[in-house]
Amino acid sequence: MLGGGNPVSSSNPAGTGQSLNYIGNHAYAYSGIVSDGGSGSAATTVLKFTTGNAYITAKLTITNDQTGNSAIYILGNANGETILRSNFDSQASGGPPTDNPIHLLLEPHSTFELKCGSSGTADFTAIIVGRVYQ
Numbered sequence: 001m002l003g004g005g006n007p008v009s010s011s012n013p014a015g016t017g018q019s020l021n022y023i024g025n026h027a028y029a030y031s032g033i034v035s036d037g038g039s040g041s042a043a044t045t046v047l048k049f050t051t052g053n054a055y056i057t058a059k060l061t062i063t064n065d066q067t068g069n070s071a072i073y074i075l076g077n078a079n080g081e082t083i084l085r086s087n088f089d090s091q092a093s094g095g096p097p098t099d100n101p102i103h104l105l106l107e108p109h110s111t112f113e114l115k116c117g118s119s120g121t122a123d124f125t126a127i128i129v130g131r132v133y134q
Contacts, residue, residue: 020049020112022132027056031114031126039117042075042085046126047114051106058130059101060084062116070120077113078106084114106130 015021016032029047036044046062066072069089076084084102106112116124 018045018048020047020051020128022052025132025134027051027058027128027130027132029126029128031124033123033125034116035123036117036121038070038119038121040073040119042073042115042117044115044117044124045113046116046124047112047128050111051108052132053108054132054134055108056104056106056130056132058104058106058128060104060114061101061127062114062124063126064116064118064122064124066118066120066122070118070122072122073115073117075115076102076104077111077115079110104128104130 015028016030018029018031020027020029029049031046034044034046060076062074064072072086072088074084074086075082083104104112114126116122116126
């Protein structure tokens, strides 16, 4: 069927990337796997987008595959202001922060950026699922 959507051979068939997607009154973002080579800080951008003309209530879930005794760093900014910061020892906690998912309210026309990092090497994924209110 021609014109029916992205072809399977396109570079983004699953909808992963840094952007926010809208379907009706829902919004979502799937980062896909984003690797950090041991930056030692939250230096690798996992998601970065600007919201539209409505506000969004959303849940953010972050995962990583870090094992061993490395530290994990998470930093979320809205319009350049820090709204989320979490550092934890993956050996002690065994995964992302215990408050996963993280509840967010994203205002209209705001820029959101999520950065992650590790003192060792790690792959991160982030998922945002939310409702759009006009």
